[in-house]
Amino acid sequence: MSRITVGVRWRGLPVDRALLRRAAASHAPPAGDLEILVLDDAAIRALNRDHLGHDWATDVVTFPLGPPGPWGALAVSGETARREARRRGVPFDRELALYVAHGALHLHGLDDRTPAQRRRMRAAERRALARLFPGDR
Numbered sequence: 001m002s003r004i005t006v007g008v009r010w011r012g013l014p015v016d017r018a019l020l021r022r023a024a025a026s027h028a029p030p031a032g033d034l035e036i037l038v039l040d041d042a043a044i045r046a047l048n049r050d051h052l053g054h055d056w057a058t059d060v061v062t063f064p065l066g067p068p069g070p071w072g073a074l075a076v077s078g079e080t081a082r083r084e085a086r087r088r089g090v091p092f093d094r095e096l097a098l099y100v101a102h103g104a105l106h107l108h109g110l111d112d113r114t115p116a117q118r119r120r121m122r123a124a125e126r127r128a129l130a131r132l133f134p135g136d137r
Contacts, residue, residue: 002028002071008038010078013092019132023100024074026128027108032071034107036100041079059084060103074103094133101128 004024006017015038024034039047041057049055051063059080065072076099085095105124106112112121129136 002032002034004028004034004036006036006038008078009043010038010040012040012078012082015078015096016093019093019097020100023097023128023132024104026131027101027104028071032065034071034104035073036103037073037075038078038096039075041077044075044077044080047075060099060106062103062106064107072107074100074107076100076103094129094136097132098125098129101125101132104128 002025004021006015006020008015008017020036020038024036028034044061045055045057047061048058051061057077057080059077061075063073063075076096078096081096081099082092085092088095102121102125105121105128110117110121110124112118
């Protein structure tokens with residue numbers, strides 16, 4: 001059984017840790033650990049810069065342990081989720097769950113570099129969100 005932990009190092013809105021664990025769990029392998037960290041934009045920008053060479057804030061950064069799995073860590077920006085949720089008119093929890101699902105899908109081996117990969121990733125994200133938020137569109 002996979003173990004999924006959630007750490008919150010952002011002092012914005014309250015974070016539903018159980019929801020984030022569920023967002024990742026549908027893509028979890030039978031064994032392995034996943035750590036989810038909710039950060040602010042400054043902290044995720046530093047991770048993005050230091051580990052990927054991208055000097056900007058982003059929604060999610062993944063750190064796989066192997067090719068792909070057995071899991072690893074993912075960092076999501078609560079600050080970006082709050083801003084994007086407002087812009088898109090969706091609940092904060094839904095936006096943050098999307099980032100966790102996206103990161104978990106990356107750790108599961110999906111990518112989104114090409115148009116075909118993006119279509120596959122978006123479809124998987126929609127399925128994950130539909131399970132978490134039944135009845136939403």
